[in-house]
Amino acid sequence: MARAALGWGTRDIARKSGVSPDTIARLERGEQLKSSTIDAIRRAFEAGGVEFIPENGGGPGVRLSSLSGGN
Template identity: 60%
Template sequence: MARAALRWGVRDLARNADVTPTTISRVEAGKPAFTGTLQSIRAAFEAAGLEFIDENGGGVGVRFSRPRSDLT
């Protein structure tokens, strides 16, 4: 969902998180990953302007932390 919001492909996320595209594919397939890898991926999304939403009865998700027009 986060990649789609940013219109990023696997390689875009891998580059921004400083991991390999294979690592991104493994994580998205639900395979285990090191905590540091997951933190790098989250940091890349947050640096791009996304905010993670905790479970609040409506489910977890992501949203832009500021208007999308401010991100360019």
């Protein structure tokens, strides 16, 4: 959802987080990744303006921050 909200492809988030596009594909398939890899991807999304929101009865989610430039 975060990638779609920003309009980023797998190569975009891979480049911005310093991981391979294959790693992004593995994440999106639900495969297990190292916590350091997940942290790098999360930081890249947050730098792009995504806020991760906690579970609130409907499950966790994301939204664009009000300060987001989206790129």
